[in-house]
Amino acid sequence: MRKDIILKAENISKQYRLGQVGTGTLSHDINRWWHKIRGKENPYLKIGEINDRSTKGNSDYVWALQDINFEVERGEVLGIIGKNGAGKSTLLKILSKVTAPTTGSIKSRGRIASLLEVGTGFNGEMTGRENIFLNGAILGMTKKEISSKLDEIIEFSGCERYIDTPVKRYSSGMTVRLAFAVAAFLEPEILVIDEVLAVGDAEFQKKAIGKMQDISKGEGRTVLFVSHNMAAVKSLCTRGIVLEHGEVKFIGGIDESIRKYLTDRNENKNINLIDRKDRIGTGNAKITGVRIHNVEKLMTGSIFKVEILYDAKNKEIIINEFGLSIWDLKENKIISLSSEFKNQLVNISNSGTIICEIPNLPLVKGSYILNCFVSSIFGLEDYVENILEFEVEENDIFGTGKTINPNWGMIVVDHNWFKE
Known part of the structure; x- marks a missing residue:
């Protein structure tokens, strides 16, 4: 059956020159025009780098699309x-x-x-x-x-x-x-x-x-x-x-x-956290390591303990908040946790280890991703996404012989039923 094509993109590329409005100066535009009237290719199409924001480039030209x-x-x-x-x-x-x-x-x-x-x-x-x-x-x-x-x-x-x-x-x-x-x-x-x-x-x-x-x-x-x-x-x-x-x-x-x-997106899991380039923040303080305790058998309702290692290059900085968030594999944010919510960790040193603990993990069976951040009084210092992926196994948390699967939702909470 013949396809009814309504839109077709053919060899679309878009080049920008960093720090400029448009793709260059007047001299570049004249150079392009001179090549065009002589039937030659735009000379600036031969230069430029891919649009990878996590690496430092060597060219003023970047290909937003190629x-x-x-x-x-x-x-x-x-x-x-x-x-x-x-x-x-x-x-x-x-x-x-x-x-x-x-x-x-x-x-x-x-x-x-x-x-x-x-x-x-x-x-x-x-x-x-x-x-x-x-x-x-x-x-x-x-x-x-x-x-x-x-x-x-x-x-x-x-x-x-x-x-x-x-x-x-x-x-x-x-x-x-x-x-x-x-x-x-x-x-x-x-x-x-x-x-x-x-x-x-x-x-x-x-x-x-x-x-x-x-x-x-x-x-x-x-x-x-x-x-x-x-x-x-x-x-x-x-x-x-x-x-x-x-x-x-x-x-x-x-x-x-x-x-x-x-x-x-999960390829970053295999890279040492120190070497990750896809992070946001000033970098004056950095998260250097993250580990989940007892991750080999994490179950609904079990203790969830995350160990966060951090270090500040600028020893004058005042760190005032740590946080982490848990996401599912479809990029839905499930839980956000912050030391500021509890007014904890207000006076800490500029390097060391922080523990975040959830006494009863409320997540149902499934795969989840952990993101972490550290902030100072000056703002966000370091935020790293997709630090690690972990699995949660189902568990009879109510002691009734029944487990709760993902069809009931993502979160399990204790609850009671009674007739007045």
């Missing part, structure tokens, strides 16, 4: 996933024609509506109602077509009371609600959505995902979706692209794409 090729069929929901800096937002901006590729081309059939950043395409001085008509006109719709959808857009956005108020008075959540409603209801053939839905509350995110499912399955329109929420990606998308350092690492079914992304 040789991206893929096709999207009509009615498909394509998930674009990858770590921060992988090139996801740059790719969406090129697909939306917000910015032009350095090389390659985009071929599309139909109107593209983009939701890339909160308030993109909105005029802050105009009211919500006026912005609906403005965005519809940009999409090539007539006033009559926009008017026929106006009531649905306003109702879905939940901004009816403020629809005649200038958008500059809106909160970020209200703005993204209205922007999504405009993009979804004005019937573009291709809807491009970046991480902006994370701004909305849980109720709106659920509505938005339901609407995107209706758009693709019921109306046969195409959605390109970027998110770090793997649960949302899995429930919505039919196929995925995994980006890493601006290159396509994998294209395939959404389950395989998520598995590939999570597997690659």
